[in-house]
Amino acid sequence: xxxxxxxxxxxxxxxxxxxxxxxxxxxxxxxxxxxxxxxxxxxxxxxxxxxxxxxxxxxxxxxxxxxxxxxxxxxxxxxxxxxxxxxxxxxxxxxxxxxxxxxxxxxxxxxxxxxxxxxxxxxxxxxxxxxxxxxxxxxxxxxxxxxxxxxxxxxxxxxxxxxxxxxxxxxxxxxxxxxxxxxxxxxxxxxxxxxxxxxxxxxxxxxxxxxxxxxxxxxxxxxxxxxxxxxxxxxxxxxxxxxxxxxxxxxxxxxxxxxxxxxxxxxxxxxxxxxxxxxxxxxxxxxxxxxxxxxxxxxxxxxxxxxxxxxxxxxxxxxxxxxxxxxxxxxxxxxxxxxxxxxxxxxxxxxxxxxxxxxxxxxxxxxxxxxxx
Ligand SMILES: C=C(O[C@@H]1C=C(C(=O)O)C=C[C@H]1O)C(=O)O
Numbered sequence: 001x002x003x004x005x006x007x008x009x010x011x012x013x014x015x016x017x018x019x020x021x022x023x024x025x026x027x028x029x030x031x032x033x034x035x036x037x038x039x040x041x042x043x044x045x046x047x048x049x050x051x052x053x054x055x056x057x058x059x060x061x062x063x064x065x066x067x068x069x070x071x072x073x074x075x076x077x078x079x080x081x082x083x084x085x086x087x088x089x090x091x092x093x094x095x096x097x098x099x100x101x102x103x104x105x106x107x108x109x110x111x112x113x114x115x116x117x118x119x120x121x122x123x124x125x126x127x128x129x130x131x132x133x134x135x136x137x138x139x140x141x142x143x144x145x146x147x148x149x150x151x152x153x154x155x156x157x158x159x160x161x162x163x164x165x166x167x168x169x170x171x172x173x174x175x176x177x178x179x180x181x182x183x184x185x186x187x188x189x190x191x192x193x194x195x196x197x198x199x200x201x202x203x204x205x206x207x208x209x210x211x212x213x214x215x216x217x218x219x220x221x222x223x224x225x226x227x228x229x230x231x232x233x234x235x236x237x238x239x240x241x242x243x244x245x246x247x248x249x250x251x252x253x254x255x256x257x258x259x260x261x262x263x264x265x266x267x268x269x270x271x272x273x274x275x276x277x278x279x280x281x282x283x284x285x286x287x288x289x290x291x292x293x294x295x296x297x298x299x300x301x302x303x304x305x306x307x308x309x310x311x312x313x314x315x316x317x318x319x320x321x322x323x324x325x326x327x328x329x330x331x332x333x334x335x336x337x338x339x340x341x342x343x344x345x346x347x348x349x350x351x352x353x354x355x356x357x358x359x360x361x362x363x364x365x366x367x368x369x370x371x372x373x
Contacts, residue, residue, distance in 0.1 A: 006031065006076035007136055014135070014155060019066055021052045023152035023295075024079075024143060025325060026169075031076045031143065034066050041158045042067050047254040050298040053326070054154055054162075057263060057287040058280075064159060065297070081144040084371065097124065098358055104282050105354040111278060112350045119207050120269035120278050122357075123345025125285055126365050128372060130340050139163055141371035146234055150327040152294065162289055164332030165367060167233035168266065170293045171257060171326045176247050178220060178257060182208035183231075184266050184347055185239040186360050193230045197239060200351040202228075205239040207349075208265045211272075212243055215260045220245035233331070234367045254297065254324055267291035267328060267345070288334070290343035295326040331367040342368045 001009075013020045013035050022033040034052050044053055044065040051071070055063035101124050108120050139153040146165035155161045168183045185201030205228065213223055226242040247257070268291075269275025279287075303319050334341045344364035346357050 001074055001076050003076055003079055006033070006074065007140075009033070009035070009074060010136060010153075017157040019156040021054070021066055021152060021154045021294075022139065023052075023150065023154075026148050026150055029077055029079070031079055033074050033076075034068070034071045035074065036066050036071045038070070039157050040070070041156065042070070044297070047258060047297060050300075052154075052295065053297050054156075054159075054289060054292070054294045055262075056289050056292040057267070058292075059259075059262060064156060066156075068299075079143060081147075082140070084141045084145050097126070100284070101358055101361070102354045104284075105348055105352065105357050107282055108278065108348040109350065109352055109354070112348070115274065116271060117274045117278060118270045119204060119265055119347055119349050120275045121265070121267050121291075121345050121347045122279070122283065123287065123291065123343060124283070124361060125290075126342045126344060126361075128340045128342065128369070129338060130372065131338055133335055133340065133372075135161065135163070135335065137373075138371050145371060146367075149233065149331070150295070154294065161335040162329070162332055163335070163368075164329060165234070166327050166330045166332065167231065167238065168328040168330055169326070170261060170264075170295075170328045171254075171324065173247065173254065173257070174323045175321055176249075176252065177244065178247055179242065179244040180212060180216075180261060181243065182212050182241045182264070182266065183238050184208045186346060186363070187237050188363055189232055189235050189237050193232055193237060195230060195237060197230075200349055201239060203351070204347045204349050205241070207270050209241045209243070211265045211270060212261065216243070216245055216257075219251035219256050219260050220247055222246045234370070236363060236367070258293070258326070262293055263291065264328075266347070267330070269347070287343065289329050290332055290334075291345065292329050293326050294329055295324070297324050297326075298322050299324070331364065333368045340368075340372065 019036040024031045042065040044063050051065045051067040111117050142151045142165045149165035149167050151165045153163045169181050172179045184205040223245040228241045230237050231240045301321050301323055342365050344361040346360045
């Protein structure tokens with residue numbers, strides 16, 4: 001479907017107050033959209049259905065599903081990126097936000113010194129006042145600006161409207177293979193990915209890798225990890241390790257694997273229960289879907305393989321694979337009446353400097369502020 005028809009259909013679905021998600025996977029050309037036929041709120045408890053899941057940070061809250069069986073799937077292959085002028089990225093944050101955030105960081109540093117807590121990811125909402133946001137113009141800007149991210153726009157009339165461009169994969173599964181990533185440590189991109197990292201960032205990222213590998217060991221086998229490398233996410237850099245493995249037959253349900261991962265110490269902390277309890281007690285707001293996860297559940301992809309060029313018709317083998325592609329909901333915003341809430345956070349460890357941690361969250365807000373106007 002061409003771009004104009006695609007965006008026109010999205011607009012119609014939105015005007016009709018019907019649920020949808022439109023998204024583009026990292027480094028892909030195709031934008032896909034799932035349009036649910038009615039406004040029923042579907043929940044998934046087992047992650048066993050086919051569809052698009054939108055799950056909150058708090059793993060005891062409802063995971064929302066746009067079921068494939070109740071939706072239409074459409075594509076747009078010819079999206080034309082347009083240069084985005086970033087004229088308006090200097091929205092001011094309220095001063096009292098800074099004081100409150102720094103106080104919470106200090107509480108976290110004390111808790112790390114005095115208890116078993118090793119790392120906790122603190123976050124905050126940043127509100128931008130805005131009337132009549134042109135949602136699909138913002139979505140197009142996200143698509144034009146962040147080609148290596150998972151870019152999405154998700155809507156349900158009973159839940160709300162979210163957009164984002166996340167650099168973090170939670171889980172990919174294809175048949176018996178799975179992969180994930182440990183992403184942590186942040187610095188501003190200054191024209192090169194050839195940078196050095198401090199011990200704080202290296203240790204913080206190592207916590208995430210070690211946690212993922214040790215937790216996965218119960219549900220997978222043949223785990224392998226890549227070298228740690230620096231990756232770019234818009235105007236930021238992060239440390240990333242890729243992790244892949246084979247699912248054990250008895251644990252190949254997606255829920256088992258997601259439970260072993262989410263929320264990872266990239267968005268929660270270590271040990272997980274203590275970090276989560278600290279977040280729920282001290283953050284003073286509800287993260288809802290920020291730092292939750294989202295993506296395709298059990299999509300069937302048909303792959304053809306031609307074994308003999310001379311006799312094409314008889315030698316085309318088609319294999320149907322079931323794939324799931326889930327991403328962590330970071331660098332995102334929630335569209336509220338007259339206001340946009342941007343959500344940003346960062347990992348606190350014993351070596352954290354509160355002022356620098358505040359700056360890191362300010363830098364993270366620029367991912368979304370760049371596309372607002
Ligand atoms: C929590 C966020 O990002 C996460 C935290 C990071 C950090 O602490 O350095 C880096 C990447 C993400 O895993 C966010 O973007 O809000």
